[in-house]
Amino acid sequence: MRMLGRTAQNLFWLSRYVERAENMARLLEVGYRMSLTSRREGGASEHLISMLQAAEMDEAFAERHDVADVDTVSYFMMFDPANPSSVRSCLEAARTNARSVRTAITTDMWESMNGTWLEFSQIKPRDVRGAKLAGLLQWVRQSSHEFRGAMLGTLLRDDGFSFLQAGNFVERADNTARILDMKYYVLLPRSSLVGGEIDIQQWTLILRAASAHRSYGHVYHDRYKAHNIADFLILRPEMPRSLIYCANFVQQNLDTLAKLYGRREACHEATENLLKLVDKTSMDDIFAHGLHEFLDEFIARNNAVSETLSESYNFY
Amino acid sequence: MGEQTPFDEMYNADGTIREPYRALSEWLAEQPDKGLALMQADAEAIFRRLGITFAVYGSEEGTEKVIPFDVIPRIIAANEWRRLSRGIEQRVKALNAFLYDIYHRQEILKAGRVPEKLILNNAAFCPQMMGLEPAKGVYAHIIGVDIVRVGPDEFYVLEDNLRTPSGVSYMLEDREAMMLLAPDLFHRTKVAPVETYPENLRRTLESVAPDSAGRNPVIAVLTPGIYNSAYFEHSFLADRMGAQLCEGHDLFVDGGKVYMRTTTGPERVDVIYRRIDDDYLDPLTFRSDSMLGVPGIFDAYRAGNVTLVNAPGTGIADDKAVYTYVPEIIEFYLGEKALLNNVPTYNCTDEDQRAWVLENIGDLVVKEVHGSGGYGMMVGPTSTKAQHEEFKAKIKARPDNYIVQPTLSLSTCPTHVDGDVSPRHVDLRPYVLVGGDEVRITPGGLTRVALQKGSLVVNSSQGGGTKDTWVLED
Numbered sequence: 001m002r003m004l005g006r007t008a009q010n011l012f013w014l015s016r017y018v019e020r021a022e023n024m025a026r027l028l029e030v031g032y033r034m035s036l037t038s039r040r041e042g043g044a045s046e047h048l049i050s051m052l053q054a055a056e057m058d059e060a061f062a063e064r065h066d067v068a069d070v071d072t073v074s075y076f077m078m079f080d081p082a083n084p085s086s087v088r089s090c091l092e093a094a095r096t097n098a099r100s101v102r103t104a105i106t107t108d109m110w111e112s113m114n115g116t117w118l119e120f121s122q123i124k125p126r127d128v129r130g131a132k133l134a135g136l137l138q139w140v141r142q143s144s145h146e147f148r149g150a151m152l153g154t155l156l157r158d159d160g161f162s163f164l165q166a167g168n169f170v171e172r173a174d175n176t177a178r179i180l181d182m183k184y185y186v187l188l189p190r191s192s193l194v195g196g197e198i199d200i201q202q203w204t205l206i207l208r209a210a211s212a213h214r215s216y217g218h219v220y221h222d223r224y225k226a227h228n229i230a231d232f233l234i235l236r237p238e239m240p241r242s243l244i245y246c247a248n249f250v251q252q253n254l255d256t257l258a259k260l261y262g263r264r265e266a267c268h269e270a271t272e273n274l275l276k277l278v279d280k281t282s283m284d285d286i287f288a289h290g291l292h293e294f295l296d297e298f299i300a301r302n303n304a305v306s307e308t309l310s311e312s313y314n315f316y
Numbered sequence: 317m318g319e320q321t322p323f324d325e326m327y328n329a330d331g332t333i334r335e336p337y338r339a340l341s342e343w344l345a346e347q348p349d350k351g352l353a354l355m356q357a358d359a360e361a362i363f364r365r366l367g368i369t370f371a372v373y374g375s376e377e378g379t380e381k382v383i384p385f386d387v388i389p390r391i392i393a394a395n396e397w398r399r400l401s402r403g404i405e406q407r408v409k410a411l412n413a414f415l416y417d418i419y420h421r422q423e424i425l426k427a428g429r430v431p432e433k434l435i436l437n438n439a440a441f442c443p444q445m446m447g448l449e450p451a452k453g454v455y456a457h458i459i460g461v462d463i464v465r466v467g468p469d470e471f472y473v474l475e476d477n478l479r480t481p482s483g484v485s486y487m488l489e490d491r492e493a494m495m496l497l498a499p500d501l502f503h504r505t506k507v508a509p510v511e512t513y514p515e516n517l518r519r520t521l522e523s524v525a526p527d528s529a530g531r532n533p534v535i536a537v538l539t540p541g542i543y544n545s546a547y548f549e550h551s552f553l554a555d556r557m558g559a560q561l562c563e564g565h566d567l568f569v570d571g572g573k574v575y576m577r578t579t580t581g582p583e584r585v586d587v588i589y590r591r592i593d594d595d596y597l598d599p600l601t602f603r604s605d606s607m608l609g610v611p612g613i614f615d616a617y618r619a620g621n622v623t624l625v626n627a628p629g630t631g632i633a634d635d636k637a638v639y640t641y642v643p644e645i646i647e648f649y650l651g652e653k654a655l656l657n658n659v660p661t662y663n664c665t666d667e668d669q670r671a672w673v674l675e676n677i678g679d680l681v682v683k684e685v686h687g688s689g690g691y692g693m694m695v696g697p698t699s700t701k702a703q704h705e706e707f708k709a710k711i712k713a714r715p716d717n718y719i720v721q722p723t724l725s726l727s728t729c730p731t732h733v734d735g736d737v738s739p740r741h742v743d744l745r746p747y748v749l750v751g752g753d754e755v756r757i758t759p760g761g762l763t764r765v766a767l768q769k770g771s772l773v774v775n776s777s778q779g780g781g782t783k784d785t786w787v788l789e790d
């Protein structure tokens with residue numbers, strides 16, 4: 001069993017970038033939606049800025065733009081080549097990685113990736129407004145699903161598959177943790193059990209940003225509650241974007257690698273370390289120790305998984 | 317040659333259809349209005365989606381382009397191909413013998429059949445190769461022979477490509493596309509398959525593995541990377557052969573052996589099909605500023621621990637100035653007359669010939685000795701007076717830097733252009749594999765077509781396209 005270390009690296013980042021492009025599109029979608037429904041003066045801009053924060057782009061944005069409105073924010077998050085996490089930059093990076101490992105992915109995966117990039121690169125930012133923006137954001141998400149579907153349907157279950165999956169879920173864990181961290185204060189337990197209108201709006205935003213606003217109802221059969229929302233996105237093992245789900249998934253794939261290669265490495269320890277944070281704990285415990293501190297720690301340990309993985313398998 | 321109407325491969329002189337083209341001409345007549353145009357659009361979409369692109373150096377917008385593909389195949393009869401392939405085999409055997417001799421005893425120079433100065437002072441001569449024993453004595457394993465046709469029975473070799481000939485992926489993808497686009501045409505004719513090429517390439521590479529290699533030699537394709545103009549082809553061939561596609565930094569040399577860096581540690585490599593030029597192969601032996609190569613790889617090669625395909629220094633046998641001597645080379649090593657003709661070539665260092673060339677430049681083709689890809693050449697009849705003068709000055713300044721040939725009236729083939737079918741000039745590059753065991757020639761090869769009316773320049777970098785090439789079976 002062998003694969004170039006560089007190939008493993010390209011596969012890992014290929015799927016990280018595909019996932020990131022999808023998450024960026026989702027965040028912008030939420031920001032756009034919230035900005036439309038905001039009735040307060042300046043509310044639209046605030047929503048867009050909080051989305052930029054979740055994407056960790058607020059500072060870079062402020063360097064280039066004075067006003068955060070739908071046009072400037074959507075250009076920056078979608079198209080700006082100077083923004084390394086814009087959808088455009090992510091898709092281009094994903095496609096470049098895919099091109100480097102064409103021999104390690106299937107034709108279906110390549111065609112999906114290449115087709116997405118070719119189509120996206122022909123869109124003129126000027127033409128994308130209003131309903132067109134919403135449609136394009138949906139298309140970006142669907143393209144990501146298509147790529148993942150091509151992978152699940154056609155790729156050999158070998159080491160390459162595990163590297164792709166690990167990249168996908170390390171990125172997703174990072175994204176969910178950041179969304180929670182951006183709004184952690186609205187999830188803290190307070191004396192009033194029932195949220196006000198602003199709380200509800202913030203909670204909806206969090207759930208939507210994690211594609212979780214519909215499934216929430218199926219799991220909790222209840223109105224939005226801060227405690228449940230945090231529980232859903234952190235500790236629910238059946239929620240495919242929750243921290244525990246992602247951490248478990250990464251572990252499974254790294255275990256597969258350990259079996260294939262007959263060796264456990266530093267990255268396996270790092271993953272166990274990550275999993276310890278979310279395993280056999282409860283939201284009450286997490287709140288008692290501080291939600292923000294918990295999320296910070298989670299993000300750091302998740303990064304450690306990515307770093308040790310690249311050392312363990314000779315990414316260079 | 318000259319002003320007369322060029323030979324069209326579909327028609328006899330009396331306007332009737334030539335036999336090999338009968339089925340195609342019937343099929344063409346049956347195509348509905350716009351049928352070919354739709355097919356052309358489909359083909360373009362297929363190629364772009366598959367990412368079958370090449371990069372044009374120096375072009376501003378988008379570095380990747382799809383090479384134009386013409387939906388009308390070019391057809392070669394079985395008996396025509398037999399003749400060609402015999403001539404090609406003879407040629408590649410002689411060129412390999414020549415390389416062995418040049419890098420060993422240099423008998424042909426001692427015999428005065430090829431001028432010593434032409435070889436030893438040539439930039440393509442690689443002194444580091446002297447005395448080195450390549451596996452099974454093969455230097456040029458992968459060869460493209462550029463052939464043009466000027467009449468029903470008249471073929472000429474335009475040049476040999478012994479360094480890293482490219483384009484074979486287009487030959488394969490053109491066939492794939494053609495089978496998708498016109499399956500009914502394949503039902504009516506018996507076409508020799510080309511899809512055996514990757515398997516034959518693999519066998520050829522395995523046949524020259526070092527003795528130290530196991531039963532299944534580890535093969536790597538060495539590419540300069542994704543920004544190289546032929547990157548698609550590198551990944552395509554690696555994929556079809558099931559070989560690793562490596563960049564220079566994926567490989568390293570330790571104790572005179574070559575390894576690749578894998579997820580489980582170093583893995584020994586036996587044969588490297590390198591698509592990196594000699595100069596960049598090893599910064600310790602050749603250009604020290606090369607970032608693309610593998611330090612120490614030449615020493616590993618010299619020690620016989622790895623096979624490089626093609627060997628460094630093969631360029632001495634496809635140099636345009638050496639080309640003139642190929643018929644001589646064939647006679648010297650094989651004791652046979654050349655089966656394929658060379659294009660008559662004028663030597664500008666000879667005073668009389670030079671005077672004649674300068675006088676008649678408007679009718680001639682001038683090529684830079686070390687140029688390739690259609691750069692640094694001038695086709696007299698389609699160039700301006702100013703260009704004629706420019707090249708006359710160049711020839712006077714450095715007569716040894718140019719070869720001059722008559723303008724051949726290249727054959728034409730029916731080609732789909734702007735909704736119509738009209739004749740366009742073509743050439744042919746068959747691909748030859750020389751193994752330690754046998755010579756394998758894929759029937760057909762890559763047909764390049766000059767899409768501009770009247771143009772004789774078929775290079776893709778100069779706006780040329782490709783056609784699927786059919787060798788008919790008896």
